[in-house]
Amino acid sequence: MRTPADIIAGILARNPRAVGRAISLVENGDPRAGEILAALEDSRVAAATILGITGPGGAGKSTLTGQLIGHYRALGRRIGVVAVDPSSPISGGALLGDRVRMMAHATDENVVVRSMATRGRIGGLCAAAGAAVRIMALAGCDPVIIETVGVGQAEIDVVRLADLTALVMAPGLGDDIQAMKAGLVELADILVVNKGDHPAAEALMLEMTPVARERGRALVRTVATEGKGIAELADTATALAAAQRASGEQARRRQRNREAEAVDWAVELLRPAIRAAIHSAGPGCDPRATARAALADLLGRPSESLPTLSEAAFKPIIPISPIVESVEAAHGCCSATHA
Amino acid sequence: MTTRPFRVLIGKPGLDGHDRGAKFVSRALRDAGFEVVYTGIRRTPEEIAAAAVQEDVDAVGLSLLSGAHNELFPAVIAALEKAGGGDIPVFGGGVIPAEDIPGLKRAGIRSVFTPGTPVKDIIASVTALCQAQAAKV
Numbered sequence: 236m237r238t239p240a241d242i243i244a245g246i247l248a249r250n251p252r253a254v255g256r257a258i259s260l261v262e263n264g265d266p267r268a269g270e271i272l273a274a275l276e277d278s279r280v281a282a283a284t285i286l287g288i289t290g291p292g293g294a295g296k297s298t299l300t301g302q303l304i305g306h307y308r309a310l311g312r313r314i315g316v317v318a319v320d321p322s323s324p325i326s327g328g329a330l331l332g333d334r335v336r337m338m339a340h341a342t343d344e345n346v347v348v349r350s351m352a353t354r355g356r357i358g359g360l361c362a363a364a365g366a367a368v369r370i371m372a373l374a375g376c377d378p379v380i381i382e383t384v385g386v387g388q389a390e391i392d393v394v395r396l397a398d399l400t401a402l403v404m405a406p407g408l409g410d411d412i413q414a415m416k417a418g419l420v421e422l423a424d425i426l427v428v429n430k431g432d433h434p435a436a437e438a439l440m441l442e443m444t445p446v447a448r449e450r451g452r453a454l455v456r457t458v459a460t461e462g463k464g465i466a467e468l469a470d471t472a473t474a475l476a477a478a479q480r481a482s483g484e485q486a487r488r489r490q491r492n493r494e495a496e497a498v499d500w501a502v503e504l505l506r507p508a509i510r511a512a513i514h515s516a517g518p519g520c521d522p523r524a525t526a527r528a529a530l531a532d533l534l535g536r537p538s539e540s541l542p543t544l545s546e547a548a549f550k551p552i553i554p555i556s557p558i559v560e561s562v563e564a565a566h567g568c569c570s571a572t573h574a
Numbered sequence: 575m576t577t578r579p580f581r582v583l584i585g586k587p588g589l590d591g592h593d594r595g596a597k598f599v600s601r602a603l604r605d606a607g608f609e610v611v612y613t614g615i616r617r618t619p620e621e622i623a624a625a626a627v628q629e630d631v632d633a634v635g636l637s638l639l640s641g642a643h644n645e646l647f648p649a650v651i652a653a654l655e656k657a658g659g660g661d662i663p664v665f666g667g668g669v670i671p672a673e674d675i676p677g678l679k680r681a682g683i684r685s686v687f688t689p690g691t692p693v694k695d696i697i698a699s700v701t702a703l704c705q706a707q708a709a710k711v
């Protein structure tokens with residue numbers, strides 16, 4: 236199984252070795268990756284729902300994902316999981332431990348799990364996460380869950396990859412959650428209060444209830460270790476995904492996300508040329524002016540035609556179109572708690 | 575191909591619940607630049623094999639303190655074979671009497687480490703296994 240054609244045939248035949256190998260080739264930037272990526276333009280990939288699970292370290296993302304696997308398997312679905320953990324900035328190595336909480340399904344051939352390291356990427360995912368998710372979708376997985384690293388305020392890559400993002404919070408992680416209020420809490424589609432068995436869970440529910448109501452977001456309480464609230468969470472995700480599909484929101488998000496990812500890659504591709512241009516221009520006093528001059532030079536355009544520095548400095552993060560109506564239509568109310 | 579981190583899966587087959595050795599080796603490998611998929615304690619050979627294939631690792635490391643290495647290490651090799659990962663090199667460690675090592679090697683375990691093996695020897699040996707495996711791809 237060395238040629239791209241063999242590997243693609245293997246993915247379609249649901250051969251686990253082929254799926255694993257394909258993800259590695261993309262992750263490692265192998266020359267064969269291009270053909271594999273081209274095969275991902277496929278109706279199976281378009282049809283699969285991508286569910287993002289994010290939240291601070293230790294909130295219970297992996298335990299919850301393990302439970303969701305069980306839930307979807309009971310419904311007869313074939314499910315994929317991409318679980319990302321951080322690479323050490325010093326050694327470049329990583330301990331990928333999310334799988335420990337999903338081992339109950341290790342020998343189920345309809346559960347495909349891949350652990351990945353961030354490899355220097357800082358947005359909470361790795362660069363190949365999107366490809367990994369799509370390879371699993373091509374191998375017949377639907378939904379595909381993507382678990383991020385433990386996040387703080389700024390790691391919002393998952394919102395750009397997933398159709399739906401659940402933000403998992405837990406009592407006892409107070410500062411992390413305060414910090415996230417200006418970031419992920421605003422971007423997530425579903426807010427999850429996990430560790431619902433904890434004495435302080437009620438207080439966190441009370442705190443998140445108005446936040447969820449204001450934004451029209453679903454709020455679900457779970458006890459991942461006991462499997463409580465899992466059906467509510469999965470049903471909420473399913474209803475939201477259906478509503479997004481029906482309203483065209485999902486297509487809009489994917490289009491927007493693909494464009495944003497293409498912009499990132501364009502910048503990456505340009506980086507060496509930019510670096511060379513800046514280097515040969517010599518060190519100016521003002522890095523911004525140097526950047527402007529180098530880019531103008533590189534593009535062969537007068538620097539007046541480039542955006543002004545103040546225009547460039549304040550870019551909005553990700554414009555997320557609200558889906559308040561579809562949430563309420565799907566749900567009837569904005570809060571679901573288990574009994 | 576540009577240099578990339580090697581991927582290793584560390585598994586603990588069998589019934590003993592002591593994962594200090596497995597975790598120690600996992601951390602040492604991480605600190606040496608490996609990506610280590612840790613799978614937790616009390617795994618069956620089939621679970622370890624299925625995970626290793628899905629994770630597309632360059633090598634599988636087994637840790638065992640219960641004394642059942644002569645049975646369980648070869649069982650993992652057989653399970654890997656069945657799961658389509660028979661080419662993935664397997665190494666093992668734990669409280670393993672010296673007289674058992676030749677038998678384990680004959681059964682296909684590529685390197686065997688005991689509590690006395692220096693960490694740098696473990697890393698050098700696992701690196702060599704991974705390099706040889708990666709060169710095949």
Ligand SMILES: Nc1nc2c(ncn2[C@@H]2O[C@H](COP(=O)(O)OP(=O)(O)OP(=O)(O)O)[C@@H](O)[C@H]2O)c(=O)[nH]1
Pocket residue numbers: 290291292293294295296297298299333336384385386429430431432433457458459460461
């Ligand atoms: N009491 C209680 N403990 C939980 C619950 N969910 C998870 N835990 C525990 O919380 C710890 C962390 O769980 P994980 O699932 O690994 O959390 P995570 O968010 O995936 O962690 P990272 O991947 O390291 O960011 C584990 O010890 C779990 O057993 C819960 O609902 N209640």
Ligand SMILES: [Mg+2]
Pocket residue numbers: 296297298332333382
């Ligand atoms: Mg986790």
